[in-house]
Amino acid sequence: MTGHATRRRTAGHDCRVTDFAKGHGTGNDFVIVADVDGEHPLDRAAIARLCDRRTGVGGDGLLRVVHAAKHPDGVSHAGHADWFMDYYNADGSIAEMCGNGVRVFVRYLREHRLATGDVIPVATRAGIRRVDVDGDLLRVDMGPARLLGESTADVTGHRLTGRHVSMGNPHLVCRVTDPAAYDLTRPPTVPADEFPDGVNVELFTGDRDHITMRVHERGVGETMSCGTGACAAAVVALDGPGTCDVDVPGGRLTVTATDDTVTLTGPAVLTFHGTTKP
Ligand SMILES: N[C@@H](CCC[C@H](N)C(=O)O)C(=O)O
Secondary structure (H helix, E strand, O other): OOOEEEEEEEOOEEEEEEEEEEEEEOOEEEEEEEOOOOOOOOOHHHHHHHHOOOOOOOOOEEEEEEEHHHOOOOHHHOOOOOEEEEEEEOOOOEOOOOHHHHHHHHHHHHHOOOOOOOEEEEEEOOEEEEEEEEOOEEEEEOOOOEEEEEEEEEEOOEEEEEEEEEOOOEEEEEEOOOHHHOOOOOOOEOOOOOOOOOOEEEEEEEEOOEEEEEEEEOOOEEEOOOHHHHHHHHHHHHOOOEEEEEEEOOEEEEEEEOOOOEEEEEEOEEEEEEEOOO
């Protein structure tokens, strides 16, 4: 099964039935839907329904697999990448990039024979991301981090100062004594004029080569892991070139920063295939 968004005739009605897969990277989990020719866009409500953990399949986000040439945001990359990762948060909002998602996306492409070889470029809204497959681990060239100054977040009554970091998507990285001491069930409050599109908030502790991190993701809530967030937090912890292990509730990611780029390494697995009911 390749996981298509399809239309089937059921009981005399023309109903949308979606074949899907599920996968995760360090516990950051995704519903994966293949719509290779980009013929069945999903609206915000449909994505939120699929990602609902009680009444849907459940996931932190949704990865739609579309030929780069067939997606308006992918077509400019079509000469350099065959596939576009059409990523959505669990609430149906669009995000530019997803570091765990892109590894799961490549695992899906390979297991469904949509791509071969160990080096696979993927078009995303943040640009092309090259993914190297090395057995259980996948290494992603995430591009450079952009350090955009300081800002603040109110995390359930605690005012924290952090660094605004862009990994293609926005992050506010706050160093704290104990990330476990905070309630991340509600979205942190941040200055709306600095983050007009919202922000992912990371709380971390540790030193240059090893940090522990929790994250509240924009459009999702607290998640077990965030790949772009791990990169943003590691870049702040490293404060220059180096390698940093990032422990998140769902496992370990490794981030290497050079003067030119940031590399994210971690696992990605597929866990289910299924079909929604009409
Ligand atoms: N989990 C992701 C980030 C997903 C997007 C994020 N919620 C946003 O809105 O920017 C990752 O692994 O990077």
